[in-house]
Amino acid sequence: MTQVIELKGVSKRYDNAGAPALGPLDLTVAQGEALAVTGPSGSGKSTLLNLVAGLDKPTEGTVTVAGQRIDTLGEHALARYRRERVGMVFQFFNLLDDLTVADNIQLPAQLTGTARGKAAARAGELMELLGIQKHARAYPGRLSGGERQRVAVARALVNRPALLLADEPTGALDSASGQDVRRLLVDLHRSGQTIVLVTHDLALAEACASRSVHLVDGHVALDSRTEAVR
């Protein structure tokens, strides 16, 4: 089985006193898994996500994503890794309000040097897939929260990342929009996308994830494979 994420002996300390904020831990995520990371506030979920996203480095251990050691990369290579290999979705969408929906989605493709026509075609394909093509020329400010999160997911997928990372993707949504994003993540998992999802939303974890890792004090307290995704 191909591993998309391999953490070996990973720990992260923000200071020298006391126990590490995360780890030491070993964790692998196989291609096609949808992993929900849960746990109380301060348990290390964001730290874990940041290490996998290449936004921070471990104090000890190795982080390999899609076959590439990322803990040893310099800033330039890390920026490239983030653009090309991972897609990120955040609680508050982080869309650019001055760009249309279509341009928001295309932007990461253009930043990796994809020709404008090709980037536009890929964005069109994703808008169609996610049911937001009618908003292509709208600005994000005109859309509902659920629609904005769909745009953010399309943007995250534009470069066909090995890994989709989502940090509380339903945290800012009303329950109907939350349900909409939940369904979208289920569909992506079914299509084979590897997903790591950090969430407090147990309904989201239960609906979308094929596996759940529960962190307590920086350690894996529970690692369970769930039944087939509904």
Ligand code: ADP
């Ligand atoms: P969670 O996402 O589960 O709320 P975090 O990964 O944010 O947990 O935090 C884990 C621990 O690390 C907490 O004790 C937190 O205070 C600490 N921590 C997180 N980020 C930093 C930082 N930049 N500097 C110092 N301590 C931090």
